[in-house]
Amino acid sequence: MTVRQTCPPHRLAILFALAVALVLSANPNECIAQPRSASMGDFATGSEFEDYLRVLQIAGVAPLYPWSIRGFSPREIRALVAGDTAGPWALQPRFSKSLVDAGPATLTTTYNSAYPYGANDGAVWAGRGLTVAAAAGVSGTYGPLSISLAPVAFRASNSPFPILPNGKNGLQAYNRGTFSDVVDMPQRFGPDSYARVDAGNSGIRLDSKYATVGFSTGNQWIGPATEHPFLLGTNAPGFPHLFVGSGSPVDLWIAKIHARVMWGKLFQSDFSPVTGGSRFTRAETGTERLTTAATFVVLPRGFTGLEIGVSRYFHVPFQIGEPSSDFWLKPFKVLFLKNEFAQGDSAGFDNQLASIFFRWTFPRSGLEVYAERGYEDQFFDLREFVQDIDHEREYMLGFQKAFRGRSKRIDVIKGELVNYQVPTLARLRIENAVYLHSPLRQGHTNRGQLLGVSAGVGAAAASTISWTRYSPIGRTGATLRRIVRDQAGNYLNAIKSYGGYNPLPPGFDVPPNRETDVIIALGVERMQFTKYADFGAKLEAMQNYNRNFTQDAANLNLQVMARVRRW
Known part of the structure; x- marks a missing residue:
């Protein structure tokens, strides 16, 4: 069946006119300087208000604070906002100090x-056609106690489009075309419209200067990346989790230490390769998984603006008897697999990811640089680490440069790249099973979306160059992206021969010169404050070369946003 890929011109015309009318051609008399108000609900993990606070740090307007463990507590947000008296949005006098406050709708x-x-849109999955998402919330604080309720609901029309046949039947036919046996990452969420209601950034928390503890369903972010975090970000829905950590960096004189440990539960989509019961048994791997992570950040004395961190992330089988004492202590387990065997743990069912990272901010220069090195698989011993240091590796590099101009404007140039394409080590051993594992065959996902980098699994990459201007009436930006969604090659033969499964669909041969599935996208966006609401529009035009290792395909992505605040 041939599926029409082009959009009816009248629909695009209507949507584009709406975007222009609401944002790009807004009446200047209706615009206001700075948002009418700001509340805790504006500073969810990965939000544009959180990004704005980071820019203020770089520009020397807001105080320095580690950015590699998020989300922030209400106490941390208040401290960061307190410094914004001279920034473009001047949030400090507009920030709500109410005990109970309605967030933006x-x-x-x-x-x-x-x-x-x-x-990086959380619970939302934007398929072909129109996707509508709504979010609202309320939060309250009383002393060290804070509570938030911020649900999200969306509906995707999920119009048909060509997918890469994976040889499966039923709902599994909509799962990913490559690696379809070992990852829960649907190409399309079924044949009909797709809708979900998610708890969003909801939770309860006790927080002080020294310690924080709580329960949340919101997204967390590990590491310094702004768009491409290896371990955990906002690309997938949040999941229910408990957490405990330091309330603020603890001063040990030689350095300040900031840490957080998390224990949670992950779920799969209806299109997952895993079927059967929720628990892990000898016969079934379980439709649900446990997860845990520990992140430690050091701020060394004498190196202002520097944060160095390490994090470990585990997928754990949801066996009968779990969560056990072993699960609660999992983040602190020995580093190498050899030592686990020596302690009697020979099952090897859980999957570990790990990363080491740094971020260094120079406020006087308006500059920050940051990087991350991640690993998908646990090393057997120190010898393997030394000789095969590129085994299942990932690296991320980034910078942001802020320029403070007149009229309280800040311009930001950003560059960030992440890469886990095939290393030269693939000539010697199986490589590029990044975000994949066995016997837990959902991959590094929650409800069918990747928890870390959005680019893909196996061998993928992404890079971003952007310009953003923050002004008293809003934000304007332009972005150029390159996304390697998938990569075929001889390395797949090794996975097929020794990994126990075929990464490619049955009978599918990649045509010559079609081995790399890559997107080039150019986008512009604008967000503007007005008397009655904040309005935003974003337009991205892209070309997908060798989509699904076959033909090229163009796409136009248009997003329009309206955000109403309390009066």
Whole structure:
């Protein structure tokens, strides 16, 4: 069956006119300087208000604070906002100090003309056609106690488009085309419209200067990346989890230490390769998984603006008897697999990911640089680490440069890249099973979306160059992206021969010169404060070369947002 990929012109015209009318051609008399108000609900993990606070740090407006463990507590947010008296949005006098406060109500519409496209949008999955998402919330604080309720609901029309046949039947036919036996990452969420209601950034927390503890369903972010975190970010829905850590960096004189440990539960989509019961048994691997992570950040004395961190992340089988004492202590287990065997743990069912990272901010220069080195697989011993240091590796590099101008404007140039494409080590051993594992065959996902980098699994990469201007009436930006979604090659033969499964669909041969599936996207966006609401629009035009290792395909992504605040 041939599926029409182009969008009816009248639909694009209507949507584009709406975006222009609401944002790009707004009446200047309706615009206001700075948002009417700001509340805790504006500073969810990965939000544009959180990004704004980071820019203020770089520009020397807000105080320095480690950025590699998020989300922030209400106490941390208040401290960061307190410094914004001279920034473009001047949030300090507008920040709500109420014990109970209604957050902004947001309505977002996303249109994809040819195929799904979107990243770092939490629970939302934007398929082909129109996707409508709504979010609202309320939060309250009383002393060290804070409570938030911030649900998200969305509906994707999920119009049909060509997918890569994976040889499966039923709902599994919609799962990923490559690695379909070992990852829960649908190409399309079924044949009909797709909708979900998610708890969003909801939770309860006790927080002080010295310690924090709580329960949340919101997204967490590990590491210094702004768009491409290896371990955990906002690309997938949040999951229920308990956490405990330091309330603020603890001063040990030689350095300050900031840490957080998390224990949670992950779920799969209806299109997962895993079927059967929720628990892990000898016969079934279980539709649900436990997860845990520990992150430690050091701020060494004498190196102002520097944070160095390490994090470990585990997928753990949801066996009968779990969560056990072993699960609660999992983040502190020995480093190498050899030592685990020596202690009697020979099952090897859980999957570990780990990373080491740094971020260094120079406020006087308006500059920050940051990087991360991640690993998908646990090393057997120190010898393996030394001789095969590129085994299942990932690296991320980034910088942001802020320029303070007149009229309280800040311009930011950003560059960030992440890469886990095939290393030269693939000539010697199986490589590029990044975000994949066995016997837990959902991969590094929650409800069918990647928890870390949105680019893909196996061998993928992404890079971003952007310009953003923060001004008293809003934000304007332009972005150029390159995304390697998938990569075929001889390394797949090794996985097929020794890994126990075929990464490619049955009978599928990659045509010559079609081995790399890559997107080039150019986008512009604008967010503007007005008397009655904040309005935003974003337009991205892209070309997908060798989509699904076959033909090229263009797509137009248009997003329009309206955010209403309390008066």
